[in-house]
Amino acid sequence: MKIVCSQADLLKGVQSVQAIISSRASLPVLSNILLETQKDKLKLAATDLEVGIKTEIPTEILKEGSITIPAKILFDIVRELPNQDIQLEVTNEYKIILSCGKIIFKIMGLPKDEFPIIPDFKEDNAFTISAGLLKEMIQKTIFAISNDETRYILTGVLVQTSNGNMEMIATDGRRLSYINGGKLDKQGKNKLDVIVPSKALREASRLIGEKETGDKDLVKIELTENQIALKLDSTVLVSRLVEGKFPNYKQVIPKDHSTSVTLDTEKLLNAVKRVSLLSPEKAESVKLQFIKEKLIISSMAQGLGEAQEELEIDYKGANLETAYNPKYLMDVLKVIKAGQIEVELSNAMSPGVIKPKSGEEYLYVIMPMRL
Amino acid sequence: MTNRIVLHIDMNAFFASIEQATNPSLRRRPVIVCGNPETRTVVSAASYEAKPFGVKAGMSIGEARRLCPQAVFVIGNLAKYVDTSRRIFSILKTFSQKTEIFSIDEAFLEITDHCSSYAAAPRIGRAIKQAVLEKMGLTCSVGIGPNKLIAKLASDMQKPDGLVLIEPEKVAGVLENLPIGELCGIGRRMERHLHALGIYTCGELGRYPVAILRQKFGIMGELYHYMGLGRDDTPVSFSGDEEPVKSMGHCHTLARDTSDPEEVKRNILALSEQVAVRLRQDGYSGRTICLVLRYSDFFTFSRHFTVDYFIDSGYDIYQQALRILARVDWQGKAIRLIGISVSNLVRHSQQLYILDEFNRRQKVDRVMDKINQKYGEFKIMRAAIMRQDRKPVQPILARGLWAKTFTKNDNI
DSSP: OEEEEEHHHHHHHHHHHHTTOOTTOSSGGGGEEEEEEETTEEEEEEEOSSEEEEEEEEOEEEEOOEEEEEHHHHHHHHHHSOSSEEEEEEOTTSEEEEEETTEEEEEEOBOGGGSOOOOOOOSTTOEEEEHHHHHHHHHHHGGGSOOOGGGGGGGEEEEEEETTEEEEEEEOSSEEEEEEEEEOSBOOSSOOEEEEEHHHHHHHHHHHHHTTOOTTOEEEEEEOSSEEEEEETTEEEEEEOBOSOOOOGGGTSOSOOSEEEEEEHHHHHHHHHHHGGGOTTTOOOEEEEEETTEEEEEEEETTTEEEEEEEEOOOOSOOEEEEEOHHHHHHHHHHOOSSEEEEEEOOTTSOEEEEETTSOEEEEEEOOEEO | OOSOOEEEEEETTHHHHHHHHHOGGGTTSOEEEESOTTSOOBEEEEOTTTGGGTOOTTOBHHHHHHHOTTOEEEEOOHHHHHHHHHHHHHHHHTTOSOEEEEETTEEEEEOGGGOSSGGGHHHHHHHHHHHHHHHHOOOEEEEEESSHHHHHHHHHTSTTTOEEEOOGGGHHHHHHTOBGGGSTTOOHHHHHHHHHTTOOBHHHHHHSOHHHHHHHHTHHHHHHHHHHTTOOOOOOOOTTSOOOOOEEEEEEEEEEEEOOHHHHHHHHHHHHHHHHHHHHHTTEEEEEEEEEEEETTOOEEEEEEEEEEEEOOHHHHHHHHHHHHHTSOOTTOOEEEEEEEEEEEEESOEEOOSSHHHHHHHHHHHHHHHHHHHHOTTSSOOHHHHTSSSOOOOOOOOTTHHHHHTSSEEEO
């Protein structure tokens, strides 16, 4: 293989794929990035066997071929090179000669044969969704997943289509995040009903962020039997799916409530943050007392002390007292952009619901702690 | 703090003495309290008749039997010991409200306010011994000193049935040639470190430059310096300001060494359930799960893992312990002892669940607790535990054993 490409293009390509590589790769070749000529492009790919990413960059191809190069070394070198053309040449012994002006690096690579195949993206069956919306949906759900490997099913986000709308749901058993992204721009052939590992979604979110995509950019989503593939521009992310049946989340979302109160998102976030400062390690619980025109937020840390903050609110209902894990409250308040939220409550033992007052279809169910 | 008068009460061969007190046929015979001696457990306590043979707590049963073949082996009954202990502490509290329960068979009493001088202190000590003997039929050793460190040292000096007073002006003389390992708070490992510095006696420890101790051992270095001088300012913390419980755990020596993953898992499950029952009984839940393993060569280590929510279910503890086990490279090694503990505890702060499957587990736990409370421990249990080749583990408090295993605590 012999190619010439710009430093900027190569850096962008390497950056896109290298984040997926695990520092504890189980096979040597998994620490490498695959470089392969494809028509007039250079294909770059990396995988940790769970998620794979591939992308292409414009290249002048002098001789076709392929090679895998240790990702970290390649990234470090390309990053430090001046923004000029880089020539990459692979010898018969899988040695890579990388030259840029008067700079020459010789690196040992590995042949392509051992590199896992990342399936190609098939456009025909794909759904499409705006990149900005997808990123927002990920942000608003991913924090609620379980990081408990022993509850494997809950370590991913449920992505499904219903009536042409795309919905994402995440729960760790103690709280649940639900978002409806609205009608998909293009419906795929299959109905979407899959659990996507959090890593894939985090990577997708990163890729969208890196591309600085506008609202108009589209992400294509394609589904195969046990894999999901996302395509943004020329970058494709493929991930295996979490196998199993997601719990019936609809049952969990309260149908009614006895009290509803409007609160200022930022004021509540800051108050919870402050009041929980006493025991950030233990994060036992913060108590929310709704009394006439007042919300008293307080916490007590055994052997440390206590904290309290009062917010003026528009509340005329009966006195109500609940307690929550402060992290669970802050997690959702951080991702809600709307200035105000609606909190729906019934009693101290039943789930509360938090919704932004913005018309978007987003809701968060939070289970209290026993007082 | 000057002129404090502190008492240390140490019950003599506690578990064994209780067995002798309640069963006349055991009196004046070497008695060894242990788990089921048919399987393999360790010595929990040895009576004074057994001690001359070299039998010590923590020793394997086989070794104890070799040293003292005529000994009577009694299966320990923890409930009985805890109950006796509780009664003794309530006797002690009639002498001073400032009573600190130090372990199941040890307590400190601050009698500074009840006693005008050191000369009068032994009278109180004798009265305590008399009361415990009359009401419980048990003997204890009493140490009297100007602080907890010296009082504890004094009670160790005469066993059984002792009474030793170390007055403040005699402290230096007593400590001068006392090996540092005799001090409560200097373990075998620290002893080795100090030996390496050429420090063998408390006198030497007290004279050693404090700056070097501080540099070597940090804040503890200063503490060791004061210990060498016989100074100890820690108050007798009596009920009412007891330190909150920091962790709860159980460990178990297997009936035989095993490298069978299924058997190891079953034992972990049994221990997890036991720890969980205790957590729930006292209203605790915890975030950090610790697994202790001891190989057949006695190499012991622990690994812990912290989750971001509080758990009090045996199954949850078990799952986390398995996660830790999966990261330990123990394949092919034979395991002798397994321990499970939960720390980072909070009280009465129980997260409710939205998912039914989580709630079901919680409900099952509560129902099992109720049944076991009413009909006795492990009357109802997981089938997986029942398949073991032994009865479910009877918890025996091998004092100190648990603490010792926690010296090497690596996060994973």
